Amino acid sequence: MIDVAREAGVALRTVSRVVNGDTTVGGALAERVRQAIDHLGFQPDERARQLRSGRTGTIGAAVRHIADAHPVLRAVDETARGAGLTVVAMSTEDDEVREREAVMSMCGRRMDGIIIEPIADGHQYLQPEIDSGLAVVAFDRPATGVEVDTVLSDNQGGIELAFRHLAEQGHRRIGYIGDDERIYTGRQRAAAFRDCLRAAGGPLDGMVHPGPITAERISAALERLRSGPDPATAIVTGNFSTSVAVIRALGSDFGATALVGFDDFGLADLLRPGLTVVAQGDVQIGRTTIELFQARLADPGRPVRTVTVPTTLITRGSGEIPL
Incomplete structure (x- = not known):
């Protein structure tokens, strides 16, 4: 000041x-x-403000299972606690403004560093904090405009696993319903699926449906894939939320069309048939994120690393429905 x-x-x-x-x-x-x-x-030092006012402006939330719907965060929390670190989590809801507010709030509180699941198109605002010694690790999606350690899932390899598996069941008309392409993972997975269609010599028109995950949009995409003279006989979904929305839209027709979802989730094995999925290495992603974070704290000048974690196909029945 x-x-x-x-x-x-x-x-x-x-x-x-x-x-x-x-x-x-x-x-x-x-x-x-x-x-x-x-x-x-x-940047105002929030710790100094707290000393003066006697208030921190934060709320501690100790609840039962905050990370159940976010398996990577669960792995991050478990690994961090084992390393003597405390994780304070904030939700961005895939909103760029909310992300920046959350990140800068953490920076103002002078935390040792930040792990971020990026959504914004640019993260240059973090550069002064990084230059000041803030450790930053991105996971699931890369940060843009800054060079930071990053942990990614093998999006292309996972889509290829799903497509190849359905093709092995005899399917030639395979469709895709995924997340919005403004999001890195949505963009990567849709692009990988288009590559699979091209390699198989199939048409792209009307077979790839990325976009916002809303009931109306998912139902419309599903209707387009399943109608017409040459409908899709199998579908790949781009993430957990899309899989759930597609299953809801199918209703009693679930099981009539072969389906492979990207991302595993609880209860997927209890469906009839069970949902075949491409599972990300959630535990490995979480552990690797904390390992890179600790390495950055120990040696701020070390070269930036990007680690890609492989995916695994888990067969449960829905992806094995033959043509």
Whole structure:
């Protein structure tokens, strides 16, 4: 704050008032302070604020199974606890603004580092924090605009596993329903599926359906795949949420069309037939994320690494329905 005051040519107390949202500071003066803050890359130290106010602005949530719907987070938490680290998780809901707010809130609290499941198109705003020593590891999707350690699933290999398995059951008209292509995994998996169709000599038109995961969109995609003179006899779904939406849309017709889902989930084995899936190495992804995080803390100057974790096909019945 002393540096900001010197840069802006104002008193230290003026900087404090601007940082704390005091609206009585004159507009021109406040703008000079804000420009100095931007120029110097100043971030308020939340710990200092907490000492002054006696409040942290955070809520501790100790609940039964916060990570049940996020198996990678569960593996991250277990591995972190084994290493004497504490994980504070925040949800971004695949929203770029919410992601930045969550990440910068963590930066302001001067955590040792951040693991992030990126959604935004650019993460350049993290560069000053990285330059200041913040350890950052991305998982599931790469961060863009910054070089950080990254743990990915083998998206292309997983889609190839699903496609090849259905082709081995005799299917030639295989369709795909997946996530929005603005998301890295949705884009990667849809592209891999198109490659599979091209390699098999099949048509692409009307066979690949990425997009937002809504009941209406999924039902429309499913209807298009299953109608017409030459309907799809098998379907690959691009992630857990899409698989569930497709199963709901099929209703009593589940089992009439061969289906392989990307991502395993609880109860998939209790369906009739059980859902055949391409399972990500969730435990390995979580453990590797924490291992890279610890390595970055120990040696901030080490070369950036990207680790790709292989996928596995689990057969349960839905993907073995013959043509």
